[in-house]
Amino acid sequence: MTAASLEGAKPRRRSLGALPYWLAAAVLAGLAYRLSDYLPEWAVEYPRSWRLPIEPWISAAMKWLINDATFGLFTFQEFTRSIAWLFGWLLEAAYGLLAEGFTFGKGEDALHIPHVSWLALIVVLFMFARQVSGRRLALFIAFCFGYLAVFGQWSSAMVTLASIVISVPFGVLAGLLVGIAAYRSPWVEKAVRPILDLMQTVPVFAYLVPILFLFGFGPVAAMIATMIYAAPPMVRLTVLALRGVPEEIQEYGRMAGCSKRQHMWKVMIPAAKSGLLVGLNQVVMLSLNLVIIASMIGAGGLGFDVLHALRRLAIGEGLEAGIAITLLAIALDRLSQAAANRPPQAPGNVRGGTWIARNRLAVIAFALLAGSIAAGALVPAVATYPEAWTVTTGKFWDRVVEWLNINLFDTITIVKTWLLVNIMLPVKGFMVGLPWPVLLGVLAFAGWRLGGWRLALLPLALGAFVLLTGNWEKAMITVYLCGLSVVIAAMTGIPLGIWATSSRRRTGATLAVIDTLQTLPSFVYLIPVIMLFSVGDFSAMIAVVAFALAPAVRYTIHGLNQVPEHLIEAGRAQGCSRSQILWKIRMPLALPEIMLGINQTMMMALSMLVITSLVGTRDLGQEVFIALAKADTGQGIVAGLCVAFIAITADRLIQAWSQRRKKELGIV
Numbered sequence: 001m002t003a004a005s006l007e008g009a010k011p012r013r014r015s016l017g018a019l020p021y022w023l024a025a026a027v028l029a030g031l032a033y034r035l036s037d038y039l040p041e042w043a044v045e046y047p048r049s050w051r052l053p054i055e056p057w058i059s060a061a062m063k064w065l066i067n068d069a070t071f072g073l074f075t076f077q078e079f080t081r082s083i084a085w086l087f088g089w090l091l092e093a094a095y096g097l098l099a100e101g102f103t104f105g106k107g108e109d110a111l112h113i114p115h116v117s118w119l120a121l122i123v124v125l126f127m128f129a130r131q132v133s134g135r136r137l138a139l140f141i142a143f144c145f146g147y148l149a150v151f152g153q154w155s156s157a158m159v160t161l162a163s164i165v166i167s168v169p170f171g172v173l174a175g176l177l178v179g180i181a182a183y184r185s186p187w188v189e190k191a192v193r194p195i196l197d198l199m200q201t202v203p204v205f206a207y208l209v210p211i212l213f214l215f216g217f218g219p220v221a222a223m224i225a226t227m228i229y230a231a232p233p234m235v236r237l238t239v240l241a242l243r244g245v246p247e248e249i250q251e252y253g254r255m256a257g258c259s260k261r262q263h264m265w266k267v268m269i270p271a272a273k274s275g276l277l278v279g280l281n282q283v284v285m286l287s288l289n290l291v292i293i294a295s296m297i298g299a300g301g302l303g304f305d306v307l308h309a310l311r312r313l314a315i316g317e318g319l320e321a322g323i324a325i326t327l328l329a330i331a332l333d334r335l336s337q338a339a340a341n342r343p344p345q346a347p348g349n350v351r352g353g354t355w356i357a358r359n360r361l362a363v364i365a366f367a368l369l370a371g372s373i374a375a376g377a378l379v380p381a382v383a384t385y386p387e388a389w390t391v392t393t394g395k396f397w398d399r400v401v402e403w404l405n406i407n408l409f410d411t412i413t414i415v416k417t418w419l420l421v422n423i424m425l426p427v428k429g430f431m432v433g434l435p436w437p438v439l440l441g442v443l444a445f446a447g448w449r450l451g452g453w454r455l456a457l458l459p460l461a462l463g464a465f466v467l468l469t470g471n472w473e474k475a476m477i478t479v480y481l482c483g484l485s486v487v488i489a490a491m492t493g494i495p496l497g498i499w500a501t502s503s504r505r506r507t508g509a510t511l512a513v514i515d516t517l518q519t520l521p522s523f524v525y526l527i528p529v530i531m532l533f534s535v536g537d538f539s540a541m542i543a544v545v546a547f548a549l550a551p552a553v554r555y556t557i558h559g560l561n562q563v564p565e566h567l568i569e570a571g572r573a574q575g576c577s578r579s580q581i582l583w584k585i586r587m588p589l590a591l592p593e594i595m596l597g598i599n600q601t602m603m604m605a606l607s608m609l610v611i612t613s614l615v616g617t618r619d620l621g622q623e624v625f626i627a628l629a630k631a632d633t634g635q636g637i638v639a640g641l642c643v644a645f646i647a648i649t650a651d652r653l654i655q656a657w658s659q660r661r662k663k664e665l666g667i668v
Helices: 019-034 054-067 076-100 118-132 135-150 154-184 186-201 204-215 219-230 232-243 247-255 260-271 273-289 291-297 302-311 315-341 347-351 360-378 394-407 409-433 436-451 453-468 472-500 504-519 522-533 537-561 565-573 578-615 620-630 633-665
Strands: 102-104 111-113
Touching: 019 436, 054 076, 054 204, 054 633, 076 154, 076 204, 076 219, 111 360, 118 135, 118 315, 118 360, 135 154, 135 315, 154 186, 154 219, 154 232, 154 273, 154 302, 154 315, 186 232, 186 578, 186 633, 204 219, 204 291, 204 578, 204 620, 204 633, 219 232, 219 273, 219 291, 232 273, 247 260, 260 273, 273 315, 291 302, 302 315, 302 522, 315 394, 315 522, 394 409, 394 522, 409 472, 409 522, 409 537, 436 453, 436 633, 453 472, 453 633, 472 504, 472 537, 472 578, 472 620, 472 633, 504 537, 522 537, 522 578, 537 578, 565 578, 578 620, 578 633, 620 633
Parallel strands: none
Antiparallel strands: 102 111
């Protein structure tokens, strides 16, 4: 719909367009399912004899890397172990500084230097937050870190923070260098883009399996997995930020006689600072999202506390540790966002005065931290928050869970059983029983209609990989759980987004809640789900919906708010009511953007499904989890790729539909 169509276009019959084709595809799929008993057996269940032993091939290749691969002067295993040693040394230094202190010597003559004081660290963070944003953020940061101390989570939080302090700079540096290379060379960008797509769709657990095999069990392996997992957004945002540098700034650098290296590091990088800091923010948040999962291969800290509590069903302890991770994530998110959004200082403020005057805050912070170490050696309460001062709400939450289970058990069971019997199990049966050639044909048809023969070949190629590896049935269970979760998230998030756009106050409040939800690590969502619904597909679906809801709401708000005002005014001039303006003008124009939100919801749902394997699902996520427990690299990588290929297929089809719809509406 364009302005011309609103301002005087003659009425005409609405074309059905491609609707008959889609209806025919849907009818064909339904008939194939109903007549599956009359189809050849190979069309319903892919024969085992047609499968390829891809998992053993990958496992054998990994074993060859570890046992036989050599670079001449050293073996591949020695190379990986040397990397682990370097990161281990850095990690031990961070642990000592923030959590454990340093001990020199042994026995009674050993000298122990305490770690940084909890109080001094809170003061330093307060000062930094006030410098970059103001008093409100500073007080909030102090509250978040104060919670860690008061509720006895400080030591575990500092172990987690130590890992973040080491992994984030390396992740940012790796992403920055790859992003610069992709910006300079179109060939590098073309090569890197599919790798980034794959890295951002492969489930988190799949990263841990080869890392565990290559670097062993322990916090170093967990930290390396964190760096690899968190780097892709930095690559994309680096390219985007560098391309956003104004041409006049680039021309100024060339006229000043800068070399290619000087032009990049003296002109482009400083000019792209805001975008690069957004990338830093994303690396920090993804690193924190991995802390619980990384605890499965030896990372300690808050992630281990949550996982240990979940395994013992100690809901109160797990909830306190989950809240601690949440507050730590929100605090670091707000700090990095404030630093990214901070306006640049005037040149005179940066260049004037001595080095100490220009870096006064850093000097004061260093003096406070160093002084706190010395004071902690004399007064233990300065270094470590006294255990006698800690409080806990664990027993309170345990009683809340007990009350809910006693008083709401029947209601929850009725709702859960109805949904399982009437919706979930029929959908699951349909997806598992649908003949695989029919589904691949429908996907190929969709790709051909939306993007031509290249997009038609994509689902065929990716689906063939799933078939050849023998993961088709588990992939269909994954699609069923993800699909239902996305539908429920859309049915909840789109109306909520529409409601939020009715006033600026509602929009601001809703976005604030959504921002908070998106900072929560995915594991945190499992705690209330296990409390109320036990384990199973229903529990997994509820956790996925809660985790993946945010993009549906955010993109609905964004799509409705970006509808041009003159089109809305044209609708009012023709006498449209508010509901007609919403459903006849704003929603059709916002639909492509809303579908991009559904696309993001689907990506988040797939990533969460791997984590919900802990609550008893039997999908591809369970395959990845089993592979992690057995350290089976072939099984883990293949199952992870199957999940990624489902995500890539859905992403490409939705993106193609959105772009096509935007062209039809004339809004691109």
